[in-house]
Amino acid sequence: MPYIFQLILFNMSMCLFYQNVLCQSKMMKNFLPKENIIPKKHVSSLNLDIQAEEFRKSSKKVTKYESKGLPIVHHYKYVSELPVGHRFAMKKFHGILRYLRQDNVISMKQVVEPCPLDMEKMSGVHTTDYLKKFFNGLTSDNEQRRTGFKWTPGLVERCQYETGGTLLAAQIAHQKGLACSTGGGTHHAFPSYGSGFCLVNDLAIAASQLKEQKLAKKILIVDLDVHQGDGTAFIFQNDLDVFTLSMHCQNNFPLTKQKSDLDIELENFIEDLEYLAILKEHLPHVLNTFRPEFVFYDAGVDPHVNDELGYLNLSDQGLFDRDYYVLKLLASHGIPCATVVGGGYSTNREQLYIRHTIIHRAATKIWNENL
Numbered sequence: 196m197p198y199i200f201q202l203i204l205f206n207m208s209m210c211l212f213y214q215n216v217l218c219q220s221k222m223m224k225n226f227l228p229k230e231n232i233i234p235k236k237h238v239s240s241l242n243l244d245i246q247a248e249e250f251r252k253s254s255k256k257v258t259k260y261e262s263k264g265l266p267i268v269h270h271y272k273y274v275s276e277l278p279v280g281h282r283f284a285m286k287k288f289h290g291i292l293r294y295l296r297q298d299n300v301i302s303m304k305q306v307v308e309p310c311p312l313d314m315e316k317m318s319g320v321h322t323t324d325y326l327k328k329f330f331n332g333l334t335s336d337n338e339q340r341r342t343g344f345k346w347t348p349g350l351v352e353r354c355q356y357e358t359g360g361t362l363l364a365a366q367i368a369h370q371k372g373l374a375c376s377t378g379g380g381t382h383h384a385f386p387s388y389g390s391g392f393c394l395v396n397d398l399a400i401a402a403s404q405l406k407e408q409k410l411a412k413k414i415l416i417v418d419l420d421v422h423q424g425d426g427t428a429f430i431f432q433n434d435l436d437v438f439t440l441s442m443h444c445q446n447n448f449p450l451t452k453q454k455s456d457l458d459i460e461l462e463n464f465i466e467d468l469e470y471l472a473i474l475k476e477h478l479p480h481v482l483n484t485f486r487p488e489f490v491f492y493d494a495g496v497d498p499h500v501n502d503e504l505g506y507l508n509l510s511d512q513g514l515f516d517r518d519y520y521v522l523k524l525l526a527s528h529g530i531p532c533a534t535v536v537g538g539g540y541s542t543n544r545e546q547l548y549i550r551h552t553i554i555h556r557a558a559t560k561i562w563n564e565n566l
C-alpha cells in the first residue's frame with residue numbers, strides 16, 4: 196500500500212478515538228511525577244494483585260479489537276512459578292497490568308488475551324531439535340544454566356503465551372497503528388538454544404509470522420534494552436527484509452556480541468540527554484533509508500540508573516522521553532508499531548513494575564494525541 200494511504204489510514208484510525216482525548220489528557224498531564232512515579236494515593240494499595248480468576252472473568256479472547264483505547268495485550272499465563280528470590284521478576288507481568296489499571300492509565304476494556312503459540316509457529320525461527328527438547332523438558336543442565344532457569348512445564352506455557360502476545364500485539368497494531376504487550380522482548384534466544392532469561396525469541400517469531408501472513412514485508416526491530424539483542428541479530432543476519440537496530444551498553448552482557456544491522460554501543464553511565472541525542476542521531480536515518488512497513492519496539496527499562504544489571508544512568512523521565520520520542524517518530528511516519536517490555540532488574544519489585552509501565556504511559560499519550 197502506498198505510504199500516503201498508510202499514513203491516512205493510520206490517522207483515520209486515530210481520529211476514531213478523538214472523543215477520548217479530552218477526558219484522558221487531564222489525567223496524562225500529571226501521570227509521571229518527576230521525583231517518584233508511585234502516586235502517593237496508591238502506596239497503601241501496593242499489595243493488591245491481579246488474581247488469575249479475576250483476570251479470567253474480566254478479559255476476553257480477541258477476534259476484533261473494539262475498545263477506543265490503546266490496545267493492551269496481556270495474559271495471566273505470562274507468569275509461571277520460579278524459586279523464591281530468583282533474579283528474574285516473573286510477577287512483573289501482573290504488576291505492570293495492576294499499576295496500569297490502578298493509575299487509570301488503562302481500563303480492562305482495552306486488555307485482550309493472546310492464544311498460546313504452538314511449536315510449529317516457532318519453527319521458522321528455532322530449530323526443531325531445540326523446540327522438541329525445550330517443549331519436553333529435555334534440555335541439558337548446561338543448556339538450562341545458560342538460560343538462567345531450571346526447566347518447568349510452566350516455563351514452556353509462559354513462553355507460548357508471551358510469544359503469542361507479541362504476535363497478537365503486532366496483528367492489532369497492523370490494524371490500529373499501535374499496540375502494547377505487557378510482556379515480551381526475549382531477544383537473547385538463538386535458533387538452537389536459550390540464553391539470559393530468554394527461552395524462545397518472541398520478537399523474531401512474531402516478525403517471521405508477520406512476514407508469513409503477508410502483513411508486512413520490511414520490518415524494523417528497534418531494541419533499546421540495555422543489553423544487545425544478540426539472538427535477534429543472529430537470526431536475521433542474512434535477512435534483508437528485517438533490519439535489527441540495537442542500542443546498548445557496550446560493557447555488558449552478552450560478552451560476545453553479534454552483528455546487528457545497526458549496533459549503537461554506549462559508554463557506561465551516560466544520562467538522559469546524551470542518550471536521547473544519540474538515538475535521535477540514528478533512528479530517523481534508519482526510517483528514511485530502510486523504510487520499514489512495521490516496527491517492533493523493545494522498550495527495556497534496564498538502562499535505568501537504579502537497574503541492577505544496567506550500567507547506564509537514565510531516569511524515569513529519561514525512559515519516558517525515549518519511549519515517547521520513538522513512538523511519536525513512528526506515528527509521524529505512519530508506521531505501525533508493537534511494543535514489548537524487555538528487561539528490567541531490581542530487588543525493589545514495585546518500583547520495577549511501575550518503571551515497566553512507562554512504555555504504556557508514553558504509548559497512551561501518543562494514542563490520545565491523535566497526531
Ligand SMILES: [Zn+2]
Pocket residue numbers: 420421422495497537538539
Ligand atoms: Zn536487558
